[in-house]
Each structure stands twice: as C-alpha cells, then as structure tokens.
Amino acid sequence: MVPTQCGGCGEPGTDWCGDCARTLTDSPVRLEPRVEIGVAAWALGRYRGTYRSTLIAMKEHGRRDLIGPLGGALARGIVTLSQWGEIPDGDTLTLVPAPTRASAARRRGGDPVAAIARASADRLGRRVAVADALATSARARDSAGLDARARVANLSDAVYVRRRFVPSSRIVAGPVLLVDDILTTGATAAQSCRVLAAHDLHVSTVVVIAGA
Structure with missing residues (x-):
C-alpha cells in the first residue's frame, strides 16, 4: 500500500488538500519573459x-490525478482573464497545448499539457475546444539548464504543426490561446506562436500554470 498524500504539499491522508486548492485560485499574474513572444503572457501563479x-x-512522479485540479485552475484563470x-x-x-517532446510524453504516460488543456x-x-496542433521534433533536446539564447537556438525549426492537423472554421473564427x-x-511560446501564425492561426494570449 502506498500512503495517500497531497500532491501539492505532501499532507498525509488526502490526495489534494483544501489549502492547495485555495492557492490555485490566485488571480493570474502578467509575465515579462526574456524572449519576446508578441502577445501577452499570463500565469496562474509563480x-x-x-x-x-x-x-x-504530476510530471515526474506520475500523479495524473492532479490533472483535474490543474485543469480546473486553468479554467478559472481563463474566465478571469476574459473578464479582465x-x-x-x-x-x-x-486551446492549443504547447508542444512536448515525444520521448517526454511517453515517459510521463501521455502529454500532461494536453491533458490539462482538455480538463480545462x-x-x-x-x-471551448482543444486543438492538438503542435509537435516538437526529436532533434530538440531537453531545455532544462539552457539559457534564453540556447533555448531559442534549440527550438529553431524544431516546432512544427502536425501533418494531420487541419484548422477548422470553428478554430479560425474565435480567439486562440x-x-x-x-x-x-x-x-x-515564441516559437509556437510563430509556427501557428505561419498557418494563419494567430494566438491571442499565452496562459500557463506557473511562471518561472
């Protein structure tokens, strides 16, 4: 038997405690990334x-049960940003999930970003629909530890729109996040927005769970 503990703070006896749930209701914060994205970027928190x-x-320890709370938090954040x-x-x-390397998705039992977007x-x-439009080529390496310039170089020409993806009139008609x-x-985010724009999909806003 594996003891149950909160995925946010480790409190025993519950998989998701009230304090962590309340933390994820914080108002979104505006981000100022080092790489120019071209649209506003918001995070639910730091x-x-x-x-x-x-x-x-969720990503490294297999806590897929946290996708629901994170999807709910993202939905609330989107409603707040719309009201603002x-x-x-x-x-x-x-909602277009940012691309995840295929190897990382396999290791984690699926793409967590896409799962959060669908839950939201x-x-x-x-x-509200989810368009799983973006992918990252195998030549892109893990960006952990790379500075801003190295991350840009790493993703140059590595993010692409999936061949099977065909933009529908429904997607083109409304805002894209x-x-x-x-x-x-x-x-x-910057490379993803550029690639989508080249296919006549113009991102209105970038929304993430957390801003580093």
Whole structure:
C-alpha cells in the first residue's frame, strides 16, 4: 500500500488538500519573459510553493490525478482573464497545448499539457475546444539548464504543426490561446506562436500554470 498524500504539499491522508486548492485560485499574474513572444503572457501563479510541487508531482512522479485540479485552475484563470478583457470575445475559444517532446510524453504516460488543456475545456463548456496542433521534433533536446539564447537556438525549426492537423472554421473564427505548464524564458511560446501564425492561426494570449 502506498500512503495517500497531497500532491501539492505532501499532507498525509488526502490526495489534494483544501489549502492547495485555495492557492490555485490566485488571480493570474502578467509575465515579462526574456524572449519576446508578441502577445501577452499570463500565469496562474509563480513557479514556487504549491504550483511548483504540484507540477513536479504530476510530471515526474506520475500523479495524473492532479490533472483535474490543474485543469480546473486553468479554467478559472481563463474566465478571469476574459473578464479582465485580456482574451478577445468570440463565439468559440480554442486551446492549443504547447508542444512536448515525444520521448517526454511517453515517459510521463501521455502529454500532461494536453491533458490539462482538455480538463480545462471540459469545465469551460462546449464552445471551448482543444486543438492538438503542435509537435516538437526529436532533434530538440531537453531545455532544462539552457539559457534564453540556447533555448531559442534549440527550438529553431524544431516546432512544427502536425501533418494531420487541419484548422477548422470553428478554430479560425474565435480567439486562440497557447497553453503550457511552465513559462521560463518564453522561447517555446515564441516559437509556437510563430509556427501557428505561419498557418494563419494567430494566438491571442499565452496562459500557463506557473511562471518561472
């Protein structure tokens, strides 16, 4: 038997405690990444405390049960940003998960960013869809430990739109949000936005769970 503990703070006897749930209701914070993205970037919180430990537990320790709470937090953040006027009005809203290396997704039992986006869309309603449009080529290495310049070079020509992805009129008609778990330098977000724009998909806002 594996003891149950909170994925955010380690409190025994519960998989997700009330204090951590309340922390994820913080108001979004505006980010100023070192790499120019071209659109506003927002985070639900800073990459420390509950935000950091929850993402590590989900990504590195197999806590897939945390996708639900994170998806719910992302949905609340999107609603708040919409109320603030930071997300354009539209009949539809499309969430595009930032690309994850295939090897990392396999190791983690699936793409956690895409899973969070889908959990968020489920809470936001039928007018919100997830477009799994982006992928990263195998030649891109893990960006951990790289500075901003090295991250840009690492992702140059490595992010691409999947061949099977065909933009629908529904996606083009409404705002598009790029969604990620962590924004560090902004290199992934910037390259993703450029690639999507080349396919006539223009990101309105970048929203991440945590900003480093």
